Amino acid sequence: MPSAISLLGVPRGEDDRPQYLALRDQIASAIDLGKLSPGARLPSERQLQTDTGTARGTIREALFQLEAEGLIYRRDRSGWYVSPPPVTYDPTRWAGFMTYVVEQQRVPATETLSIESVAAPSAVADIFRRAPGTPMHCVTRRRSIDGRAVLIERIMVDPVLAPGLAEHDLNGSLTQILSTHYGLQAVRNRVDMRPCALTTSVAEMLGVKPGTPGLLVVRTSFAENGAVVEYDHEYWRHDAIRVHVDLQVRP
Template identity: 30%
Template sequence: MLTLGTVDRTDDRPPYRQIAAILREAIVMGRIAPGERLPSEAELVEHFGVARMTVRQAIQELRAEGLVHPQHGRGVFVLPQVPIRRLASDRFARKHRAAGKAAFTIEAEKSGFIPGVDRIHVRREHANRVVAERLRLDPGSEVVVRERRYLANGIPVELATSYLPVAFAEGTAIEQVDTGPGGIYARLEESGHVLARFAEEVGARIPTLDEQRELEIGAGVPVLTVVRTAYDTNDIAVEVCDTVKVASAYLLEYEFSAR
């Protein structure tokens, strides 16, 4: 078993916080590497001489900090500390769509992660006021909604929901679970909506209960919110994408002209 310190009964800190500190140091110093499993609950209980609930409280604290990720039936694993670099100036380049790769795939692969996507849901609904305003539609207009969850090395890092006018998505693979190579934007361009620009709004907040469950994070782990609107060469808004990203998993990178 990994060599760890012990609980100091004279310390003012409760035992679970001492255990969390010991494990945190082991993670930060690289003695437990990203992707490695922490010692089991039983091993930690025996080593520290504490109750199982005390160990669980310590693990929960590390999880809330975004340091570890529990996997059902397998144990608790250390999360990668190198974030996915979100290269704003490059990830939507047409060359990537031509190569059959969507933006998240580019972001993850450039950072050394294996990208994945699951929990894809496609439906139609009436646009709410905000979506209708961004898409320049009449309130209540019908839109195609695509929800999905993105993973890096099998770990959830982002939730994304796209809204597109039915007129642009109807009869295309955009209404299918699998949109095909290059994703939504490749299908839009094939139908004549050549993309010209994107506008994004970035924020940060605490995740909702549903987001905590979907992203498998603790209540104290902040998330980034990015709302993007895509426009074609006729300056028509063709998609609104609302994303929620685990803050510790991303580094946003932007370049600006000095003009």
């Protein structure tokens, strides 16, 4: 029973820590101590409400905090769950998603949501060095780890380089297909990353609330002749990924 000295306004214990942070600490330490394992479900907000005697809004603030830290996540209208550990992504390695997830003893899965031909917006056209409006393959896929959807990717491929791409099974490694069937080999990779919030369309596909924190990874692969092989936007749940780069000075 945390000192109920007064009953209005913001009384607060002697410690000066807001209630929602205090609750955050309680839950965080429960996770640290293993009382709540990855994947475990937290008590419902209303349960916490009666347990702690604080308003639901305050409860939710603590939960949002933990979500921002990547410790918990929510399944829409189902509940709050403890986040599994993140996978490590290394842009200097050429291994694709399926490969590095398996290497980390996790189970990857890919689902192709759509494959369509779209007119290249000018930003995309620039990258492919083609005229705006040129048709492009646009593949949308959802990828999961241990059954939990962790990213949505939208890949643009030039149909001139990969005609009939749609005929292939795209639920595996796209890089593999481009290499095997079209002789397209990347020799250079450009990667951009930045924290973002997941916008409505992506959020829906991941089954999360719009505005959930995320990480945007933009990959551009170039062939030997400088042609763009793949132009890829990956929208990750922020708690699912960690980036690792190891670099040597070349003498």
